[in-house]
Amino acid sequence: xxxxxxxxxxxxxxxxxxxxxxxxxxxxxxxxxxxxxxxxxxxxxxxxxxxxxxxxxxxxxxxxxxxxxxxxxxxxxxxxxxxxxxxxxxxxxxxxxxxxxxxxxxxxxxxxxxxxxxxxxxxxxxxxxxxxxxxxxxxxxxxxxxxxxxxxxxxxxxxxxxxxxxxxxxxxxxxxxxxxxxxxxxxxxxxxxxxxxxxxxxxxxxxxxxxxxxxxxxxxxxxxxxxxxxxxxxxxxxxxxxxxxxxxxxxxxxxxxxxxxxxxxxxxxxxxxxxxxxxxxxxxxxxxxxxxxxxxxxxxxxxxxxxxxxxxxxxxxxxxxxxxxxxxxxxx
Ligand code: TYM
Numbered sequence: 001x002x003x004x005x006x007x008x009x010x011x012x013x014x015x016x017x018x019x020x021x022x023x024x025x026x027x028x029x030x031x032x033x034x035x036x037x038x039x040x041x042x043x044x045x046x047x048x049x050x051x052x053x054x055x056x057x058x059x060x061x062x063x064x065x066x067x068x069x070x071x072x073x074x075x076x077x078x079x080x081x082x083x084x085x086x087x088x089x090x091x092x093x094x095x096x097x098x099x100x101x102x103x104x105x106x107x108x109x110x111x112x113x114x115x116x117x118x119x120x121x122x123x124x125x126x127x128x129x130x131x132x133x134x135x136x137x138x139x140x141x142x143x144x145x146x147x148x149x150x151x152x153x154x155x156x157x158x159x160x161x162x163x164x165x166x167x168x169x170x171x172x173x174x175x176x177x178x179x180x181x182x183x184x185x186x187x188x189x190x191x192x193x194x195x196x197x198x199x200x201x202x203x204x205x206x207x208x209x210x211x212x213x214x215x216x217x218x219x220x221x222x223x224x225x226x227x228x229x230x231x232x233x234x235x236x237x238x239x240x241x242x243x244x245x246x247x248x249x250x251x252x253x254x255x256x257x258x259x260x261x262x263x264x265x266x267x268x269x270x271x272x273x274x275x276x277x278x279x280x281x282x283x284x285x286x287x288x289x290x291x292x293x294x295x296x297x298x299x300x301x302x303x304x305x306x307x308x309x310x311x312x313x314x315x316x317x318x319x320x321x322x323x324x325x326x327x328x329x330x331x332x
Contacts (some may be wrong), residue, residue, distance in 0.1 A: 007174075008033055009040040009142035011084070013048045014058065014065035020208040020280065021197035023072065023287075024184030024250040025148030031073030033146070039079035040140055040312060041069055043305075046084050046091065046132060050125040051115070066301045068210065071291035082308030084136065089316030093135035094128070096323055097161050100168065101131050105160075110153055118200075134158035138165075138173045139319050140312065146179040149186040150196060169326040184250035190224035193239035211288060214281045221277040222270075232263035232272050241269070244276050251279040 010030065012022055033039060043065050048058060062083060069081055084090050106112065106127050116122045130153075137145055137158040145155045155178040162173035187197045191206030201207045205220050212220070226240040234242045234256055249259040266272050294300060325331075 005036070005038045006143040007040070007140060008037040008144045008146060008179075009042070009137055009140050010146050011042040011044045011136065012065065012069075014043050014045055014061040015048050015051075015053070016061060016199050017064075017209040017211055018068050018072070019197055019199060019210070020247065021148065021184075021187035023210050023284075024187055024247065025181070026146060027069070027072035027074075028184065028250075028283075029146055029179075029181050031075075033144075034073075034075060034078045037144070039074075040142070041074055041079055041081050042136065042308075042312075043069075043081075043083045044133075044136065047129055050123065050129050051119065063298060063301045063305075064295065066304055067291060067295040070294055070304070071287045072210070073287075076304045076307070080308045080311045081304050082312050083305050086305070086309040087139075087312055087316045089139050089320045090132065090135050092320050093139050093323060094132040096327060097134050097138070097165070098128060098131045100161060100164050101157075105157065106130060109157070111150065130154045130157050131161075134161045137176050138162055139316050141174040141319070142176050143174055144179045145176050146181070148184075148196075149180055152178050152180060165323075172322060172326060182250075183246045183256060187247060187250070188239060188243040190220055190240075190243070193225060193243045208280065210284055211291060212284075214277075217280050217284075218274075218277045221273050221280070224273065226269050230267055230269070232266055232269075233260045244273065248276045248279050251276075251283045 010026065012018065012026065018027060030039075030041065043062055045058060045062050048061075066081060070076065074081060109130050112127055112129070115126060119126075133154045134157055137155065138161070145151075145158070147155065155176060159175050159177070162175050166172055189195050189197050189201050189203075189206035190208070191201065191203040195201075197207050199207065205223060208217055208220055221244070224240060224244060226244070227238045229238060229241070232241060232245060234245060236242070245256065245259050245263070249256050254262070263272055
């Protein structure tokens, strides 16, 4: 008997420690949906190699990513955690979907444009990346895909491809909807607030990692770029302050309007920044405690992804069998 619950699927690349953008834009919201949906959280290690990786780091990073997921509140008893490369259906479906994807649509993807501008050697995998992402989503017929704002265009492509496949062959895929949460959806660098916070920021003080010690968090927030004004409100002309206010609101779960009201009477940024730092520290404390407790327990982490692969493999098989039949591939 099929589950009545809607399906959620999402993932983060295993390319190092998660930062506050990954946390507030994504992982922090994921644990809120565990009980209402059938949840699949996976580790897109095949996406990671679109940029050169050191193999040993990628291997360790994958297991470490499992530890970070669990530390962020993903209870493996209430959701499925698995690794992309363990399920061959992702690349099988990506090939079929790629044959329905106009090349021009891939060249227009923002992330491809950004990454290809920053890297000297561009490989076709980087261009094909959104097709693989569409396959990740459609393979499990996900209804919702929770991500930060930067992934919206990719989820929209997945939806377009689902529609195209259904229209070309017959009703097959669920059309996925992006789930993008308010204040945390686009956390910016503390040092250059016109760019999103990222693992590759050239100034490490621009990024807060989920394992940063309280002292480090206080320092990074105290030295965050602001401006010469003194009012604390959302103003596109003052991206540094807007970013800190966003972070505060996302970390404490209040609306931006309530945040502006709370700090309306503050006359210096220093006092405001202290409150932002303390809110982040309080939010990350339980995450750090859990992370320390499990990060070296490799046997446990392996058992989680082994169980995850066993859960999703039959679903992936069934989708691929259906897709292959519809496109006209002969049975073995
Ligand atoms: P990745 O690994 O770059 O980022 C993981 C999640 O963190 C969010 N995020 C942010 N949110 C707010 N502010 C920021 N500064 C910030 N930086 C990152 C991202 O939006 C994302 O939700 N392509 C995806 C991984 C992926 C995937 C998928 C996701 C592969 N297949 C299928 C969902 C469904 C990526 O590279 O995310």
